[in-house]
Amino acid sequence: MRGCAVITGAAGGLGIPISRRMAEAGFHVLLVDRSPAVAQVADDIRSAGLLAEHSVADLSTDEGVAAVADAVRATGIPLMALVNNAGITRDARMQNMTTEQFEQVIEVNLLVAMRLTLGLRELFAEGSSVVSMSSRAALGNFGQSNYVTSKSALIGFTRALAQQWAPRVRANAVAPGLIDSPMTQAMPAEVLSGLVDKVPAGRIGTADDVADAVVFLVSDAASYITGQVLTVCGGRSIAP
Amino acid sequence: MSALIRQRSATSLEDVGAQLLEAFESVRGAVTEGEPSVIVVNAPDLIGQGTLEDAAVATGLLGLMRAITFEGASKGWRVNVVAVDRDADPPVEVLESAMTTPGLMGQVLHVAKGMIGKVVP
Numbered sequence A: 001m002r003g004c005a006v007i008t009g010a011a012g013g014l015g016i017p018i019s020r021r022m023a024e025a026g027f028h029v030l031l032v033d034r035s036p037a038v039a040q041v042a043d044d045i046r047s048a049g050l051l052a053e054h055s056v057a058d059l060s061t062d063e064g065v066a067a068v069a070d071a072v073r074a075t076g077i078p079l080m081a082l083v084n085n086a087g088i089t090r091d092a093r094m095q096n097m098t099t100e101q102f103e104q105v106i107e108v109n110l111l112v113a114m115r116l117t118l119g120l121r122e123l124f125a126e127g128s129s130v131v132s133m134s135s136r137a138a139l140g141n142f143g144q145s146n147y148v149t150s151k152s153a154l155i156g157f158t159r160a161l162a163q164q165w166a167p168r169v170r171a172n173a174v175a176p177g178l179i180d181s182p183m184t185q186a187m188p189a190e191v192l193s194g195l196v197d198k199v200p201a202g203r204i205g206t207a208d209d210v211a212d213a214v215v216f217l218v219s220d221a222a223s224y225i226t227g228q229v230l231t232v233c234g235g236r237s238i239a240p
Numbered sequence B: 001m002s003a004l005i006r007q008r009s010a011t012s013l014e015d016v017g018a019q020l021l022e023a024f025e026s027v028r029g030a031v032t033e034g035e036p037s038v039i040v041v042n043a044p045d046l047i048g049q050g051t052l053e054d055a056a057v058a059t060g061l062l063g064l065m066r067a068i069t070f071e072g073a074s075k076g077w078r079v080n081v082v083a084v085d086r087d088a089d090p091p092v093e094v095l096e097s098a099m100t101t102p103g104l105m106g107q108v109l110h111v112a113k114g115m116i117g118k119v120v121p
Helices: A015-024 A038-047 A062-075 A099-119 A145-164 A189-197 A207-217 B013-032 B052-075 B092-100
Strands: A004-008 A028-033 A052-056 A079-084 A124-133 A169-176 A229-232 B003-006 B037-042 B079-084 B108-111
Touching (some): A004 A099, A015 A028, A052 A062, A099 A124, A099 A145, A145 B013, A145 B052, A169 A207, B013 B037, B037 B052, B092 B108
Parallel strands (some): A004 A079, A028 A052, A169 A229
16 A cells, blocks of 8 residues: 545546546545545445545635545555645636636635645655646636636646655646546537547547546656646647 | 736735736736736746745746637737746836737746746746
């Protein structure tokens, strides 16, 4: 067993496969989400003979962060990984975006990650790792000025964390591109097909593609990698 | 009226959010009126050579610039970032260029010697 790994947004579309792959990689996973559905995700992982527990917490509050810290301590094992995966979208054209939409996305996608990371500061063991979920959209995207801002800000946070907490803790980010999800599945087929045509890899990404990148970054194979962004986009970010 | 936004040292997580919202509203106001915006950031913060909060603000502002340009390039919305050494004043010529050069939009203009040999944010 490789230690405790905290995964936020664990009941979501990316959170579930990341949680499962982290458990398969040998971590005792602590799954965190605002949704009680996270309990079922933990049950499913345990039913496969792996180590998992859950915490329903609102990480926008100090109490929520404290609850997660308490849950980590209760495992009695070292904290070796944190995956800041929780995220939301509140898309709107810039001119129609409300203050509330902007603030909600900054809060959940950026400030929750920062607050939790800092709240767990003393618990990280030597050689541990933080992976934050950015996005290829950090390079720009239509109707997502709030989301792009938040995901770009996470990259700066990651770079600073990598320098300030070194060498005890590594910090990296994963930036997924077009990934098969309920959102992309809801797109008109011709729109989705047009987007896939722009991906040099010739296919849409899967949640497992992203989960594999996360598992790699927290592994010993990535022990000399810190402060970096691993873009998982099938080459889209360099294509015309 | 054009917008000139200067990154400030962030004192808390709340201040990070407040600076990003303030910049969003300022840039939106400018481009809606057809005016250019320039956001001045500390270059070292773009690569995390400072506090966690300042790094988040600097790269968040960078993302904001890219998002708004992505959305409004075809409408001529002009937003650029000027990255300077920590707390340095940006050269007036560079600010003018960022505001007026045709086709210059959605870019980071580095006026910071500390960025030589570093990753391009």
